[in-house]
Every structure is written in C-alpha cells, then in structure tokens.
C-alpha cells in the first residue's frame with residue numbers, strides 16, 4: 001500500500017463514535033460554530049470554512065488548497081455541500097465517513113496543522129464552549145465529539161432546492177428549454193452512467209481518461225495525487241481512478257477536476273465528452289450541458305452559511 005501523502009484524507013486511527021445526549025439542532029449549531037472556528041488551526045488563521053465556504057459553493061476557488069502559512073496542497077478542494085450524499089469522502093475515497101474525515105485537516109501540516117492536543121487545550125479554555133459540549137455530549141470538547149458535531153453540521157448542508165429539483169417536482173417552468181435539452185443530452189451521451197443518483201455522482205470510482213490519455217493532454221508531470229484510488233488500495237487497476245464528483249452546485253466550484261486543471265465548466269464538459277465518452281460535443285451541446293449543470297445550483301439554509 002502506498003504511503004498516505006494526501007494527509008487531508010488519510011484514514012484516521014480514531015473513529016469518531018460518540019453518543020450525544022441532546023438533539024440534532026444543537027449539534028448542528030455547535031458543528032457550524034466549530035466549522036468556522038480558526039482555533040482548529042495551528043496558527044489560528046484557518047477554519048474549515050476558509051477552504052470550504054458554504055456561502056460560495058462549499059469550496060475555495062483555488063487550483064489546489066492553501067493551508068496555514070500559505071502552504072499549497074497537492075489537490076483541488078471538493079465542496080462540502082451535499083458531501084453527506086457521497087459514499088465515501090475525498091477524491092480517492094480514503095475517508096469512509098464525514099466523521100472520520102474531520103480528523104484529517106486537523107493533523108495535516110498543509111491544511112490546519114498540528115493535531116488535536118493544542119486544539120483541545122484552546123477549546124477547553126473557553127468556558128462557554130465547554131458548557132455547550134457538556135450539555136450535548138455530557139463531556140467537554142474531545143476529538144470524537146468535535147468530529148460528530150462538525151459531521152452533523154455537514155450533513156445538513158444539502159441543497160436539494162435547485163431549479164432542477166423544482167422542475168423534477170413538477171414546476172416545469174423552473175427549467176429553461178436550453179437546460180432541459182442539456183439534461184436530455186446528459187442522459188443520451190451517458191454522462192449519467194457515472195454522474196448518477198441524487199448527487200449526480202459520489203457513488204463510484206472511475207478512471208479519468210477512458211477514451212484518451214488525460215495526463216498526456218494535460219502536459220504536466222504526474223503527481224502522487226494523480227494516482228487517485230491507487231493511493232488507498234495499492235491495486236494497479238485503481239490507478240488514476242477518482243470518486244466521480246457530485247455535480248450539484250458545480251457551476252460555483254471552478255476550477256475543476258482533482259488537479260484543478262479545467263478553468264471553466266465549458267472546458268470540463270468538453271474534456272468529459274472527449275475523454276470519458278469519446279464523443280466530442282459541439283458548442284450548442286456544450287451550452288446546453290452547461291445550462292443543465294447551472295440548474296443544479298441550490299441554496300444552503302441561511303443559518304447554516
């Protein structure tokens with residue numbers, strides 16, 4: 001098995017299982033506050049929201065992530081919006097659950113940096129914070145209950161209220177004719193064979209570049225991150241496979257792909273048609289597909305942003 005260099009998503013030793021004694025609403029609220037709390041990072045400059053802004057598509061708009069001290073990470077930041085719908089977390093699926101995933105950025109020097117001990121000592125000095133944890137979990141801040149609160153918050157970051165959802169619910173006028181044609185193309189071309197289910201993705205691993213060599217076309221040297229699922233399983237057949245990303249809110253999360261190499265949605269759509277399906281698309285088809293993908297933009301509830 002390959003070394004876990006992508007610490008952002010290295011599987012954690014600690015599996016967060018705690019048993020909260022009070023309601024979900026309180027856990028969501030606590031999780032939201034923790035998600036925005038810079039005390040979770042070594043130099044107290046970065047919160048989860050710095051890289052995953054829930055009011056701006058749930059990501060950071062960068063090619064690859066920037067953590068504490070300006071450290072540049074190896075991979076593009078995926079959105080946290082609707083991440084609760086994914087069958088695993090991170091591009092290569094190395095983190096099985098949202099609870100597990102929370103541990104990764106905390107210990108990753110390219111993200112937040114220093115592990116739990118200093119984070120816990122900072123939070124435990126905050127009497128009000130300690131009291132909130134006690135009320136919910138019957139104990140003060142600890143790695144497992146922080147992970148539980150943040151994951152509970154993340155599970156609430158659903159945006160199933162997009163124009164496309166309204167259209168599916170019977171409001172036929174909420175989708176433009178162009179977007180409706182784009183949806184038909186999306187199905188006809190076979191995009192939906194990989195980008196499937198409620199999230200339009202998030203439930204299988206597929207190779208990037210099935211009908212052509214993605215990395216040769218990209219023209220920059222291969223990185224360890226490019227190995228994808230192989231970094232988790234060590235199996236030859238998993239090289240260059242990534243979790244098929246969900247496409248909800250994709251219009252807000254440029255640049256695209258695990259390496260952030262596609263600057264625009266148009267470019268990502270063209271690359272997909274050529275390399276995943278082997279059917280180059282014309283400008284009209286691209287605009288229709290993009291109009292459909294734009295119709296997947298929903299809204300996070302105000303109190304969660």
Ligand code: HEC
Nearest residue numbers: 006008009048051065066067076077078089090091105111
């Ligand atoms: C420095 C930027 C940065 C910070 C800070 C950060 N993340 Fe991430 N996050 C990333 C990157 C990059 C990935 C992808 C890592 C990979 O796939 O190897 C990621 C992946 C994720 C995923 C998986 C999403 C998916 O679709 O697979 C979730 C969930 C997540 N982060 C939540 C969090 C939480 C919670 C925090 C705070 C405790 C946090 N992140 C802090 C950059 C960041």
Ligand code: HEC
Nearest residue numbers: 190191194206208242244245256257258268269272273276
């Ligand atoms: C064989 C499976 C497969 C098919 C078919 C497929 N995709 Fe993808 N798609 C993927 C994978 C895997 C990725 C992630 C690749 C990467 O990041 O290296 C992806 C990424 C994307 C992205 C970028 C998402 C992001 O957040 O970075 C978009 C947009 C997209 N696909 C749209 C489409 C469209 C439109 C079609 C049809 C023309 C399509 N895909 C067909 C597997 C597929």
